[in-house]
Amino acid sequence: MKIHLATDHAGLELKNNIKDYLISKGQDVTDHGAHEYDAQDDYPDYIFPCAKAVAADPESRGIILGGSGQGEAMAANRVRGVRAAVYYGSEKEIVQLSRGHNNANVLSLGARFISEQVIYEVIETWLDKPFEGGRHQRRIDKLDI
Numbered sequence: 396m397k398i399h400l401a402t403d404h405a406g407l408e409l410k411n412n413i414k415d416y417l418i419s420k421g422q423d424v425t426d427h428g429a430h431e432y433d434a435q436d437d438y439p440d441y442i443f444p445c446a447k448a449v450a451a452d453p454e455s456r457g458i459i460l461g462g463s464g465q466g467e468a469m470a471a472n473r474v475r476g477v478r479a480a481v482y483y484g485s486e487k488e489i490v491q492l493s494r495g496h497n498n499a500n501v502l503s504l505g506a507r508f509i510s511e512q513v514i515y516e517v518i519e520t521w522l523d524k525p526f527e528g529g530r531h532q533r534r535i536d537k538l539d540i
Contacts, residue, residue: 396455396456397424397454397456398422398457398522399425399445399457399458400413400425400445400460401426401445401457401459402438402441402459403438403460404436405460406460406461406504407429409504409511410460410506413458413515427442428444438467438470441459443470443474445457445459445471446501447474449500450474450475450476456502457471457479457502458502459504460504460505461503461504461506462506463507463508464482464483464505467479468501477501478497478498478500478538479502479503480493480497480503481505482517483504484513487517490517490524491520491524493521494524494526495524495525495531496531498531498532498535
């Protein structure tokens with residue numbers, strides 16, 4: 396599976412660690428940046444290219460990071476065909492539901508709120524969970540108006 400990654404400065408170190416982790420698991424990873432720390436960078440500059448790449452390839456997924464992951468998800472969700480879900484801790488069932496019921500193709504992570512060990516477990520859960528289809532597809536079809 397092709398996985399696109401992006402972050403601003405707040406998630407840079409974690410994004411790099413996630414990238415190494417995914418590559419070690421045999422995933423095909425494209426890194427849309429940031430590639431160096433700049434406290435003044437703006438997340439849309441990295442999130443939009445990532446989101447557009449996911450939207451262009453329905454078989455791919457995206458993982459984006461920011462301090463909370465909120466703004467990054469908002470940016471990604473402006474791209475037609477992207478369904479970004481935010482996770483920054485709490486119940487891991489949220490990640491399963493984002494895939495099973497919402498067919499989320501982008502996972503937005505709050506880098507300041509989740510430990511690195513938990514993130515790998517969350518990512519594996521999210522990548523492995525299939526979309527359930529059925530009534531959920533009807534609802535998704537109504538999103539891109």
